[in-house]
Amino acid sequence: MCGAPDEPAMMSRATFPAAARLLRPTEFAAGLAGKRVARGAYFVVTTARPAPTQDGAAPKPIARLGLIIAKRFAQRASTRNALKRVLREAFRARRLELEAADYVVRLHRRIEPCSLTALKSAARLEADTHFARAVARS
Secondary structure (H helix, E strand, C coil), rough: CCCCCCCHHCCCCCCHHHHCCCCCCHHHHHHHHCEEEEEECCCEEEECCCCCCCCCCCCCCCCCCEEEECCCCCCCCCHHHHHHHHHHHHHHCCCCCCCCCCEEEECCCCCCCHHHHHHHHHHHHHHHHHHHHHHHHC
C-alpha cells in the first residue's frame, strides 16, 4: 500500500523542522565564529557547537542551519529565494547524518547573470559537496 506508516522510509524521514533553524543573531554570530568546514565557488560553510541558551539550558543536540544570502551578492529576490530553497533542501537531505552543530552557509561572491535553472543546479552540486565534506569530518 502506498504511503503506509509502517514503511521504513517514514521512520527515518528527513524533515526540516523549526528546531533545525538558526533564528537569533547570537546563534548566527556563534556559527560564523566557528570553524570553516568548506569553501566553494559560491558558498562558505562554517560550523560551531551550539551555545547554551539564555536561560543556561543546553540546546537539543541536532544539526541546525542558518543561511546568509546577501542582497549585494544576489540582487534579485527570486535568485536569493531559489538559493535558499536549494540550500535548505540539500541540508534537509543530509541533516540526520550531520554532527549535531550549528551550520552557517554564507554566499561569498556575486552571482553572475545566468539562468535560474543553471544556478540552482550549480548551487545544489556545491551544497551537496559541502555537506558531504561536513559528514566525512564528523
